[in-house]
Amino acid sequence: MSSTTVNLGGEAKSGTRIGMKIGYAVLYIVLIAVAVFQIYPLIWLMFFSLKNNQEVFNLSPFALPSPPHWENYSKVWNAGNIDTYFLNSVWITVAATAGTIVLGSLVTFAITRMKWKLSSLVLGLFMVAMMIPVHSTLIPLFSMFNKVHLIDNPLSLILSYVAFNMPITIMILLGFYYALPKEVEEAAVIDGAGIHTVFFRIVFPMTSSVLATTGIINMIYNWNEFIFVNTFISSDKFKTLTVGVQNFIGQYTTDWGAIGATLMISILPILITFLFLSDRIVEGIAAGSVKG
Known part of the structure; x- marks a missing residue:
């Protein structure tokens, strides 16, 4: 009887640990998805700032121009x-x-x-x-x-x-x-x-x-x-x-x-x-x- 009780208690604790791990995993996945969603506009703006007018309208939003137009930064800063x-x-x-x-x-x-x-x-x-x-x-x-x-x-x-x-x-x-x-x-x-x-x-x-x-x-x-x-x-x-x-x-x-x-x-x-x-x-x- 005592051994059966111990086994049931051990299984319950094991099940609780598994449930907590699954819960933490789901939480991390949701947080990572939210973080990516928040960072997306910054990444898009960074790529956007390295393109000329033709590349802005013809390339994909996440396509990095070749070569990147870093002169955009010097142009706005000086001129x-x-x-x-x-x-x-x-x-x-x-x-x-x-x-x-x-x-x-x-x-x-x-x-x-x-x-x-x-x-x-x-x-x-x-x-x-x-x-x-x-x-x-x-x-x-x-x-x-x-x-x-x-x-x-x-x-x-x-x-x-x-x-x-x-x-x-x-x-x-x-x-x-x-x-x-x-x-x-x-x-x-x-x-x-x-x-x-x-x-x-x-x-x-x-x-x-x-x-x-x-x-x-x-x-x-x-x-x-x-x-x-x-x-x-x-x-x-x-x-x-x-x-x-x-x-x-x-x-x-x-x-x-x-x-x-x-x-x-x-x-x-x-x-x-x-x-x-x-x-x-x-x-x-x-x-x-x-x-x-």
Whole structure:
């Protein structure tokens, strides 16, 4: 009787292990399929950027031209003024992202750590701002910037990006700030630290993981933004990559290979940034989702 029970228990465990292995195998197959589906557009764009107009329309999407037209990249970088657009995209994105993170952190700190009557109202106003469509603000913003002489000025882009990214930044930071232990701040206050010291030397460094999450979200929006640049900027010296790609679209001909090379150049910084910050992003999302 005992030997029969042992055999049945061993068979059950063996069956469980086999079932788990099959489950993991199916899971890996699904994840690999999803990953291939996600990477497919990047591979297609890479091959697309190495072709001329005839090869774009005559060859298969995955056919690599012989030889590859690497001169597309040098052409857009030098003759297409993409180097200027690229540098504009970099410094405007960095400036707007840094401003949003600092201001968003200050607002979140004031809402979660300081006691004042209108804190709930202010938080509600920021959350309501998330429901305002970007397109509905173009005419009022253009009129306002025109009155203060900020049309065709990069400052108009930075101010717009900061304003529209503040609500989502605050929403992400709120959960993390609520989870931060207040004992550290109270100990610093007892030691004589002021409110600015508590924020900049204690709280702000403690939120580095969630700041990486908000940073990458802000960078993706700012880097890929098109509407504000196309509306507020007219000079080539201030344009960014998203608008600069239009230089290769003519009235009668379009240089598709150059467009592909420009798009590939515009994607690389975001991919590199994400690869370096991916661990911090996941950590920040997990930490910001817990309140208590």
